[in-house]
Amino acid sequence: MKDCTEYAALLDLYVDGELSAEEMEPVRAHLAVCPGCQAYVDDALAMRAAFPEVEDAQVPENFTQTVMAAIQKVGSPAPVKPNRPHRKPMWLKTLVPLAACVAIVVLVQQGPFRAGTGADTSAAPAEKAAPEAAMYSAADSAPESPQPPQTGGSGTAEDSGAPESLSPRLSAANGPEAAPTLTLTAEEAGALLAAYSPVQETDTALYYELTASEFAALFDALEQSGALLAGVSPVENGESAFVTVLK
Amino acid sequence: MQEQQWIDMARQGDQDAFAQLVQLYEKRVFALTLRMCRQREDAAEAAQEAFLAAWQGLPFFRGDSSFSTWIYRLASNACVDLLRREGRHRSAAGPSLNDEDVNIDAPSSAPSPQEAAEQKELHAQVEAGLRALSPEHREVLVLREIHQLSYDEIADTLSLDVGTVKSRISRGRKQLRKVLVETGNFFSRPSSKESGKEGCK
Ligand SMILES: [Zn+2]
Numbered sequence: 412m413k414d415c416t417e418y419a420a421l422l423d424l425y426v427d428g429e430l431s432a433e434e435m436e437p438v439r440a441h442l443a444v445c446p447g448c449q450a451y452v453d454d455a456l457a458m459r460a461a462f463p464e465v466e467d468a469q470v471p472e473n474f475t476q477t478v479m480a481a482i483q484k485v486g487s488p489a490p491v492k493p494n495r496p497h498r499k500p501m502w503l504k505t506l507v508p509l510a511a512c513v514a515i516v517v518l519v520q521q522g523p524f525r526a527g528t529g530a531d532t533s534a535a536p537a538e539k540a541a542p543e544a545a546m547y548s549a550a551d552s553a554p555e556s557p558q559p560p561q562t563g564g565s566g567t568a569e570d571s572g573a574p575e576s577l578s579p580r581l582s583a584a585n586g587p588e589a590a591p592t593l594t595l596t597a598e599e600a601g602a603l604l605a606a607y608s609p610v611q612e613t614d615t616a617l618y619y620e621l622t623a624s625e626f627a628a629l630f631d632a633l634e635q636s637g638a639l640l641a642g643v644s645p646v647e648n649g650e651s652a653f654v655t656v657l658k
Numbered sequence: 659m660q661e662q663q664w665i666d667m668a669r670q671g672d673q674d675a676f677a678q679l680v681q682l683y684e685k686r687v688f689a690l691t692l693r694m695c696r697q698r699e700d701a702a703e704a705a706q707e708a709f710l711a712a713w714q715g716l717p718f719f720r721g722d723s724s725f726s727t728w729i730y731r732l733a734s735n736a737c738v739d740l741l742r743r744e745g746r747h748r749s750a751a752g753p754s755l756n757d758e759d760v761n762i763d764a765p766s767s768a769p770s771p772q773e774a775a776e777q778k779e780l781h782a783q784v785e786a787g788l789r790a791l792s793p794e795h796r797e798v799l800v801l802r803e804i805h806q807l808s809y810d811e812i813a814d815t816l817s818l819d820v821g822t823v824k825s826r827i828s829r830g831r832k833q834l835r836k837v838l839v840e841t842g843n844f845f846s847r848p849s850s851k852e853s854g855k856e857g858c859k
Contacts, residue, residue: 458803474680
């Protein structure tokens with residue numbers, strides 16, 4: 412285990428993209444637990460962003476529109492851990508050069524092969540569902556958005572007709588490798604989260620951010636209460652768990 | 659302040675407000691990811707990931723740091739994730755960094771006059787800070803941050819060994835930071851004044 416000074420020597424290399432992915436990972440893990448090093452990186456990024464030439468940066472065409480199209484698909488702001496490793500989103504295909512776009516279209520037309528992003532067949536249903544989902548309002552189309560379970564009107568095929576479950580649900584839209592975001596009804600949560608203050612409250616839900624050990628304790632308590640927790644993965648030390656409690 | 663209004667509205671799910679934030683920050687975020695990811699395509703992908711993470715993480719944005727600090731952090735993390743996920747490695751010379759013809763029609767973001775003035779003030783402070791550095795340190799930082807050269811390329815350009823480039827960038831950046839901390843209002847986070855000297859205590 413390196414100490415802080417050793418990490419400090421890597422911070423410039425980190426922000427300059429001079430480290431390999433394997434070398435970056437432990438630096439980022441250190442940043443999560445070291446305010447001093449994080450402050451240095453924050454400041455290095457802030458200085459970079461303030462170099463006058465930044466105004467010349469050529470942002471990809473229709474960048475904002477592309478981002479907003481992706482956001483339409485995920486719906487309301489949701490308690491998903493940022494920066495999780497996840498599949499390459501479909502909307503990124505709009506960014507690849509035109510020639511590559513043509514190639515992707517040809518591939519799609521020729522057969523059932525999924526274009527270019529490699530692996531992760533489990534993401535396919537979500538991708539297929541996306542265009543239709545975008546036609547509905549954000550709140551209706553996003554399975555992970557704060558929403559009482561009774562209103563499952565425009566849910567996915569799995570949801571429709573299924574008996575109402577009392578078990579905690581994972582945010583299905585984020586794929587199997589998504590962060591351990593847990594959504595509970597008020598009934599399920601009971602008083603288990605009473606000791607914590609929510610980081611955010613909306614009309615429909617309360618949002619809590621827990622440490623790994625707090626989340627583990629919650630997990631144990633839920634298990635003891637008989638809740639079905641299959642699919643909920645533990646949170647690594649130093650990471651946060653995001654728990655939504657529907658009102 | 660307009661930015662704060664957009665943040666508050668976006669937290670409640672207002673997509674138009676969030677689009678304003680994207681427009682306001684897209685150039686700065688893209689400039690960051692371009693310098694960390696190197697390849698233009700990777701940089702675009704990471705920048706979008708950062709904004710998506712921001713949208714999804716807004717309920718957890720507590721304002722402990724400024725929104726800009728937060729989005730820059732998300733951008734740097736998105737670069738790490740992307741490089742790891744794709745198993746990509748930096749390449750010495752990104753081929754597409756100077757493709758002037760890519761985005762001729764990119765809509766320009768329209769910050770409010772107040773925000774434009776604030777950005778201009780930050781630019782001026784960085785320029786003044788650079789002038790306060792020794793020529794050796796200023797030179798490597800300009801090649802790195804403005805011309806986007808890798809350490810290897812800077813070493814070639816200046817006929818230095820890479821170790822020297824590395825230490826000059828590190829010292830130059832720390833000096834620039836020190837100067838900007840002393841000017842008082844560059845870093846919005848007050849704690850950077852306390853930790854202004856080094857990365858670690
Ligand atoms: Zn440290």
